[in-house]
Every structure is written in structure tokens, then in C-alpha cells.
Amino acid sequence: MTHAAEGDEMNYNIKRLSILMGLNILASVVFAFFGENSYFISFMNSLFLIGLLYIVIGAFLFVVQGGFFNGIIFSMKNFLKLDRLGAYVAQFDDTDLKKTGYPSQKSYSLTLPFFAAGILCCLVSLIGVL
Incomplete structure (x- = not known):
């Protein structure tokens, strides 16, 4: 791979990661309105749960991509x-x-963005609750 191709792939992954993070935050804001706890705790809970969903999707794509x-x-x-x-x-x-x-074997371009978005959301919600 050339240096330009690696840069394009990184830009693609960053763009997908930002889209997934935006969708996650938007969904967490919406779900927080319907929570039973305070708004902040409901927001952090929904951020964590959606982050876990992204990690599971990323793990499934990784397993399929590996040829299991x-x-x-x-x-x-x-x-x-x-x-x-x-x-x-x-x-x-x-x-x-x-x-x-x-x-x-199949290769999926969304595996890394799903993993990164899920881990980032889970870490932010864990740090935010502390």
C-alpha cells in the first residue's frame, strides 16, 4: 500500500467513526429523555449500552472477516x-x-470504526459516571 492509499483509508475510517459517534450521541440524547433516573445518568447509561452494541457488531464483523x-x-x-x-x-x-x-475471506471496512466507536463511548460513559 502506498502512503497516499493509507491516508485515504485513515480518512475513511475517521469519517465513519465520526458518523457512528454522532449517531450514538444523538440516540443517547433521545433515550435519556425517557430514562427513569436523572438526565445525566440516563444519558451515560444509554451511551454505554449503545457503545456495547457497537463493540458486539465490531466483534462479529471481525470474526466473520477472519474466516471463522x-x-x-x-x-x-x-x-x-x-x-x-x-x-x-x-x-x-x-x-x-x-x-x-x-x-x-471477506473484508469489511466498518470493523475498525465500530470497535473504536464502541470502546470510545464505553470509556466516556464510564469516566463520566465517576
């Missing part, structure tokens, strides 16, 4: 293919299994 489910998908495709052809015939013909190949 590729083996399961590969096995299911081969199993369903064997089921259609007939299990008796397929057990004698292994050439079809070699042609299918292993699925490629």
Missing part, C-alpha cells in the same frame, strides 16, 4: 450438494469435492 465460519459454510455446501446427487453415488466420486474450493 468459512469451514462451516464449505461443509454445508458440500453436504447439500451430496444430498442432491445421492449419498451412495457421491461416496465413490471425490473429484467433485476438490473442484468446489474453499470460500474466500
